[in-house]
Amino acid sequence: xxxxxxxxxxxxxxxxxxxxxxxxxxxxxxxxxxxxxxxxxxxxxxxxxxxxxxxxxxxxxxxxxxxxxxxxxxxxxxxxxxxxxxxxxxxxxxxxxxxxxxxxxxxxxxxxxxxxxxxxxxxxxxxxxxxxxxxxxxxxxxxxxxxxxxxxxxxxxxxxxxxxxxxxxxxxxxxxxxxxxxxxxxxxxxxxxxxxxxxxxxxxxxxxxxxxxxxxxxxxxxxxxxxxxxxxxxxxxxxxxxxxxxxxxxxxxxxxxxxxxxxxxxxxxxxxxxxxxxxxxxxxxxxxxxxxxxxxxxxxxxxxxxxxxxxxxxxxxxxxxxxxxxxxxxxxxxxxxx
Amino acid sequence: xxxxxxxxxxxxxxxxxxxxxxxxxxxxxxxxxxxxxxxxxxxxxxxxxxxxxxxxxxxxxxxxxxxxxxxxxxxxxxxxxxxxxxxxxxxxxxxxxxxxxxxxxxxxxxxxxxxxxxxxxxxxxxxxxxxxxxxxxxxxxxxxxxxxxxxxxxxxxxxxxxxxxxxxxxxxxxxxxxxxxxxxxxxxxxxxxxxxxxxxxxxxxxxxxxxxxxxxxxxxxxxxxxxxxxxxxxxxxxxxxxxxxxxxxxxxxxxxxxxxxxxxxxxxxxxxxxxxxxxxxxxxxxxxxxxxxxxxxxxxxxxxxxxxxxxxxxxxxxxxxxxxxxxxxxxxxxxxxx
Numbered sequence: 001x002x003x004x005x006x007x008x009x010x011x012x013x014x015x016x017x018x019x020x021x022x023x024x025x026x027x028x029x030x031x032x033x034x035x036x037x038x039x040x041x042x043x044x045x046x047x048x049x050x051x052x053x054x055x056x057x058x059x060x061x062x063x064x065x066x067x068x069x070x071x072x073x074x075x076x077x078x079x080x081x082x083x084x085x086x087x088x089x090x091x092x093x094x095x096x097x098x099x100x101x102x103x104x105x106x107x108x109x110x111x112x113x114x115x116x117x118x119x120x121x122x123x124x125x126x127x128x129x130x131x132x133x134x135x136x137x138x139x140x141x142x143x144x145x146x147x148x149x150x151x152x153x154x155x156x157x158x159x160x161x162x163x164x165x166x167x168x169x170x171x172x173x174x175x176x177x178x179x180x181x182x183x184x185x186x187x188x189x190x191x192x193x194x195x196x197x198x199x200x201x202x203x204x205x206x207x208x209x210x211x212x213x214x215x216x217x218x219x220x221x222x223x224x225x226x227x228x229x230x231x232x233x234x235x236x237x238x239x240x241x242x243x244x245x246x247x248x249x250x251x252x253x254x255x256x257x258x259x260x261x262x263x264x265x266x267x268x269x270x271x272x273x274x275x276x277x278x279x280x281x282x283x284x285x286x287x288x289x290x291x292x293x294x295x296x297x298x299x300x301x302x303x304x305x306x307x308x309x310x311x312x313x314x315x316x317x318x319x320x321x322x323x324x325x326x327x328x329x330x331x332x333x334x335x336x337x338x
Numbered sequence: 339x340x341x342x343x344x345x346x347x348x349x350x351x352x353x354x355x356x357x358x359x360x361x362x363x364x365x366x367x368x369x370x371x372x373x374x375x376x377x378x379x380x381x382x383x384x385x386x387x388x389x390x391x392x393x394x395x396x397x398x399x400x401x402x403x404x405x406x407x408x409x410x411x412x413x414x415x416x417x418x419x420x421x422x423x424x425x426x427x428x429x430x431x432x433x434x435x436x437x438x439x440x441x442x443x444x445x446x447x448x449x450x451x452x453x454x455x456x457x458x459x460x461x462x463x464x465x466x467x468x469x470x471x472x473x474x475x476x477x478x479x480x481x482x483x484x485x486x487x488x489x490x491x492x493x494x495x496x497x498x499x500x501x502x503x504x505x506x507x508x509x510x511x512x513x514x515x516x517x518x519x520x521x522x523x524x525x526x527x528x529x530x531x532x533x534x535x536x537x538x539x540x541x542x543x544x545x546x547x548x549x550x551x552x553x554x555x556x557x558x559x560x561x562x563x564x565x566x567x568x569x570x571x572x573x574x575x576x577x578x579x580x581x582x583x584x585x586x587x588x589x590x591x592x593x594x595x596x597x598x599x600x601x602x603x604x605x606x607x608x609x610x611x612x613x614x615x616x617x618x619x620x621x622x623x624x625x626x627x628x629x630x631x632x633x634x635x636x637x638x639x640x641x642x643x644x645x646x647x648x649x650x651x652x653x654x655x656x657x658x659x660x661x662x663x664x665x666x667x668x669x670x671x672x673x674x675x676x
Contacts, residue, residue: 001464006415006439008465049656077344078524086424087650088444089658092527096661101344101524103452104648104663106426106442114441118456125463126339127346186416186439189430310442312425318387320427323434325442 004218007185014123016331017176018071020064021288022057023280024139024165030266035288036166037064043140043165050141054083054167055090057280058136059097061167065132069171076100076171078122080115080133083279084108084142091135100132109232110187110308111135112168112283113327117184119172120329126174134169134287137278146197146313159199161235161277164265168283179294182332185215187325189310195321197311201238201262201274204307207324208234209245211305215328216251223253227299230290232282232306232326233262235275261285261304282306286331294333301332342556345523352461354669355514356409358402359626360395361618362477362503368604373626374504375402381478381503388479392421392505393428395618396474397435399505403470407509414438414509416460418453418471421617422446422480429473438470447571448525448646449473450506450621451665455522457510458667464512472507472625475616484535484651497537499573500610502603506621517632520670523553525663527648533659535649539576539600539612542645545662546572547583549643553666554589561591565637568628570620570644570664571600573613599623599642620644624669632671639670 003009021036028039038060045053058081066073079098081091082105095102107114115133122128140150142163148154172181190207208231216222223229234242239260246253261282262275286304293299307326316322341347359374366377376398383391396419404411417436419429420443433440445452453471460466478488480501486492510519528545546569554560561567572580577598584591599620600613624642631637643666649658 002415002466051652051656077340082442082444084425085650086652087422087446087648089648089650089653092648092661092663093653093658096527096529099526101526102663103456103524104420104444106420106444108425118441121463121465122459125459125465127459127463128340186441188437188439189434191434310425310427310430312423312427314389314424315427315431318389320431323430325430325440 006214007183007218008121009183010120010124010181012124012174013180014120014172014174015176015178015180016170017173017178018065018069019170019287019291020061021284022060022167023284027164027166027265030270032265032289035292050138051085051090054136054138054141055093057167058090058094061134061169062098062132065169065171073098075130076132077128078103078131080105080119081135082106082111083135084137085145107325108308108310109277109279109282110306110325110327111279113304113306113329116170116329117327120181120184123172123174129174131172132169133172135279135283136167137163137280139163139165142278156273157198158273159237160273161200161233161262161275162272163278164276164281166280166284168280168287170287179291179331179333181329183219183330185211185218185328187211187327189323189325191321191323193321197316200277200309201235202241203322204309204324205234205238205241206245207326208242208305208307211326211328213249213251223251226301226303228257228259228302230302230304231260233277234260234307235262237274264289303328303330344552345521345556346459347521348458348462348519350462350512351518352458352510352512353514353516353518354508355511355516356403356407357508357625357629358399359622360398360505361622365502365504365603368608370603370627373630388476389423389428392474392476392479393431395505396428396432399472399507400436400470403507403509411436413468414470415466416441416469418443418457419473420444420449421473422475423483445663446646446648447615447617448644448663448665449617451642451644451667454508454667455665458519458522461510461512467512469510470507471510473617473621474505475501475618477501477503480616494611495536496611497575498611499538499571499600499613499615501616502614502619504618504622506618506625508625517629517669517671519667521557521668523549523556523666525549525665527661527663529659529661531659535654538615538647539573540579541660542647542662543572543576543579544583545664546580546643546645549664549666551587551589561589564639564641566595566597566640568640568642569598571615572598572645573600575612602627641666641668
């Protein structure tokens, strides 16, 4: 059922019954390597292009999730996926391999929770029983498309973020066991007039706060309801801005419980500037690290707020500002809902 | 409820209560100018880029639909949109203007029915009451991105299609009057190994047939159930291949009742080669011309099968074949369902 203005409350307990997470070599040297099912030793994954490597990584995440659920790929009823690459080709080509009915999405780095929200809606409303949602990003493919080929060695300001090479996929089902997706709040496009593509976190922070505020209002709760809020990829700068904005909007927040997927994945001595980003960041961290912590009992209720910067190189060249969005999904152990 | 493998049957009568359709000057000289709400006299729409013109066109289609429904833009609960331009920026920037919670989609030219299927699911399952779905394409923006700038005057083979400059948007609601969306069949990615981006219709035809076959099986009907089947943009060549494949699969079809949106929009003497294409083609034709014919009583039941070629210029350069998809939605006057 719809709750308030833009929140979906899932009353039939759609569950994340299995996930698959894959990462690249740099992420494998990060803070949470054990939370990935597979760590690749090189960026190419045996392919002849980075885009194809991203496709393979996403296929592996999906296959791993299917295996862990004890299913075969023929059991997947719908696949919801998207990514940052033009025309989301890695997702579409992976979907050719998986051969499930396919719903292509685009939400930039918010695609992870956009997909999980829709997959949960499909399962909750009985329009599907076994739905796969996921996304991926590849550092070199993204740098090449949005900025410069990495071979140029271009300098970046400290506000820039590092695109994560990772993939994450989750199977949502009404049958089986797992953390329950209890609600989702869809994002509005928020654009505060920022136009610097090297400061995505700063641009995306207002969108995250807008969605969190709507979520709390629609569910009639405050942030203390959750053990943790995990934003998508705000990085250090975006996180600070989001905390400031939450205070300005009189939303009480425990700073230690307000964390960012882009800051959880790498070690502090890795040269990632303001933090990780990319579709695979919130997908990989949520479906690996965060759900593992939930399984261990460290987290009972969490709100994952995946943020996306909906710009393109062309819109930047045409002097447009950066429209941003954030989709929030609440995941609760055992499905203790409201 | 889900019916068979990949069909959603909408039992609560989600209705298309209003639509908005906008087109460019070349389409205004076509076969169905009176079915567009607004015909623009030039391709720029007062903007300084074709991508911005596409955004404005899509905004106008949404605004027109909202006005015709007697609503304001604040009434729109969710907007589902996408397009062919990298990172679907025209849709995302339009969604900034409309300020409704936004679900970004990518299905190439199948986006129209992907959006309508999801909007109908949201309304049917009670997760929303007033949902806007739409898409747009702009000939010059698409040519520039996928092929060559039009100023080059590059030659094309007769199998090539002409990207339609048009936008179409529909408001789906449980309240109000209008044609009923009775079911939707989601597409699988089908790739028969074709790699010629100048013969999209030929590449997409097998996807259209696959979805039609699944739809008939899932609903346990034959094509005579529908007054018409309208494919997305197969054009003359794709339509011929689709008819051959239907026969090969022993699906009985009345050729006169099997039409294509890409062949309905232009006059026969317009130089469009194999027919129209682009996201705005099936959206504009369906939400304008076809629903008008339904209102006049000429069509009672139709199946719209929007086809999409999920390639990118990069995937073509990397010698990939063209993965294709088709999403089918059945629309029935007065909601005479099964």
